[in-house]
Amino acid sequence: MPKTSRRKLPVTLAEKHGSSSTSRTSRTVIRRFHTLLKQQKSVQGDTLAIINREIEDLGGLEAYQRMSCIGQSSDRGGGCEKVLLSWLKQMGWADRKSKGNQRHRLLEVGAIKSDNFRACASWIDVTAIDLHSRHPSILEQDFLLMDQSQHREAWDIISLSLVINFVPDGKDRGRMLTQAHSILRPNGLCFLALPLPCVNNSRYMTLEHMRELMNAVGFSQLEERWKPGGKMIYWLYQKQRSPQESRSADEVYFSRKKVLRQGGFRNNFHVLL
Template sequence: MPKARKRKTPIVAPSSDAATSSRPEVTRSVIREFHVLLKRQTQLGRSGTKDAATASELDRIQQRIQELGGLERYQHMSATGQKDDRGGGSHKIFIGWMKELGLHKREDKGKLKMLEVGALLPDNYQSCSSWIDCRPIDLNSRHPAILQQDFFLLDPLTNQEKWSAISLSLVLNFVPEPKDRGRMLRMAHSMMVQDGHLFIALPLPCVTNSRYLTIEHFKAIMSIIGFKQLKEKWREGGKMVYYLYQKEEPSPAQDGTLFSKKRELRAGPSRNNFAVLLADA
């Protein structure tokens, strides 16, 4: 799962029991703080600035990450959110959609080769092992069956048109830079076989409460990259949105500036800053 995270906001320490509580609302709060800390850490690292103020802020960030339990604690909390008592993992939705498309009945073509990016559990697709050959990867593997691998460092030649299905469940929103989110989607497109399937799960506010992204705008971006939307699942007041796409030929943007630069699509102080940009649109 790509590094780091969300909006640039002040670092505010929650109560001391936040990192150990298992209550869903506390878990979400701590995960959000991890996102803020990790994004800021990445931004400072990329800036190349080495003055005393930057070093001091990096030290404070690292200290707070350790106070929260480190990346291991973050991953544990995220994995907990995949348990049935928290609504179950998004992989169940992906499996259901693939079965609706009949992808489990393709004995003549062999197993589906799937790349699961940002895997927290090693056995999400174990129940489908008769028709899915899953390769789970994550930046910080918590299990020997999960390959520790940065998606952005995957070899483009050996992975070109290799995968029948790719899962980006709660992955895109963890990428710190909007243009890297676009790059991730384009990389996924190049790695998939023709007519392959891409699954994306995002926090619903990424597309319903962002200044720079709407459901329609995201659909246009996916079309430009070369993905046709097959399925969409979300509800008003819900927390998540799920998409299923099929690879097709890219659709050129008529006005590249609409997709290569941030453009306010919604006004209001309560909006978030999530965006997906295409560097060479």
Template sequence: MPAPADVSRAFWNIQRQTRKNTQKTPKHQNTITTFSIATPVASPMASSKKKRKPSSSLLSRRQTAAAAVSKPLPSKLSRKLIRSHHTAQKRLSQAIQQNDSTAITTLTTQLTTSGGLAAYQRASVSGQSSQRGGDSSRILTDWFTSLGIPKPKDAASSSSSNSPLSAFRLLEIGCLSPANAIHSYFPAPRRTLLDLNSLHPEILKQDFMSFPVPASAESGYDIISCSLVLNYVPTPAGRGDMLKHISRFMEQGLARRELRLQKPRATNKLHKEELKPVSSDDDWDEWFPALFFVLPAPCVTNSRYLTGDKLEEIMASMGYEEVRKKVSPKLVYYLYRYHGNGTGGKFKKVELLPGGKRNNFAIVVE
């Protein structure tokens, strides 16, 4: 049987090839799209009327095509696409583990013809649109408020001086849009946004598992957002590896916290006296480094192999403390503080809740 790392690597190679194939569009399709807006034929009676000056046809038609592509999908269709993509992905990972070449070919073709990762992302973007209340980071900003961290003075400003967290840095894994609610707290360049298939120039096209920990704490991160990403990893062992890789960044986050706490207090230059230290109400370092973590609710509420208690045990073993939690019918949200004093235990795939209608989502830590 292939090693978990080999399975994950093979899976992502297939996904990349799928994405590459879906991006190839025949020339005749471009022609149809370019001339999809018909020009009406003027009648003899209207010949005396002033003709309307045509606009820059190529630009306007491209904009029309782009608008059609970016139009949100119906919610039922979005959910159907997401579910079918996850099902095909799960079966593909099983086929790779079993070296079933026929199933691999069939499922790869299925993913390609259905639009692959690009279609999945479009459905995900539609699902997280503000009109549907799907931006999960709004939960995080609400939690910031409950922890005493005020909202930025000017959410629309790109200046980090407007944010109460101006000295903090964000790393977002699986980012679909640079306009999420949390980004107002971390304007560029105080954030790094990653995704396997970037949908925006600011989002780096990057596999997080090959994204290196920065060489110095100054370039590190204080909070990591991992929303609806872990469930996309095809194997239980691969999910455990992702959590361990996140923890490497968290270790550097601890070093950043120490650097902030060691900075000398400000002084009043006029009277040459030390200013009062920041009050505990304004001391937000105690909540960092932090991990904002989101999973589909059934991964925790209806799995044979993972429960809320088991997830808490896994996270505690890695050095995390739960600060906030919210369970909705569709999603479960967590905010963890990383203290680094974990036991470093191992967790196997063990059945906890038997039942025919439960799913097989699991996290294995080796």
């Protein structure tokens, strides 16, 4: 997207962080961003200029991050890291260190806040990254552009919380998952969090399909949490195979979109390998 001058945010987006901004506003902004970014990749000329203008009018990526921050505030139940930490503690990770008696290395992708894991600093060493950092403690880094040879099997835990749903291309979503697998150490953990409709109201995704897709990448599902009528779904996966061992006919199967649900009012969320 070409650089443009900063525009004044619409009143609905310029509200202070907190309960004055409704969860409905947050969801509306995020959904619209998803639609516009998807369209941006397939149009040119005047249509592209119109889309870029609307993205700018919405406040750009900062507006999306602002809405994400609101969703993680304490008056909305806190961030997804609470679910991850509860699972890690159940597994005993808080009571033991990783190899060499070092803290567990956690890569937090798409970090909005810098202090999500502050209370666990004695046993978790966090590196937080985001495309556009909002804090000096968050590195400005595109996860897909990380040097895989430098980071291969370097991480104990990777958090992809509300990340792949913001990636507009299904193949890039798949690349994120395969890269997470590549840079995790053997038996490392991948935490994945998505809006529940991404899997229970998509034409191309179901819970079973997601489980099989992650297995094709080389992950085994350890935990899953969601509730009917809820807004979020959380998973915890463990790396089971090397990338070479993961190559199979299954990956070919997941390289194309397949309609798994019929009916109107479905979304088009999908992941391709």
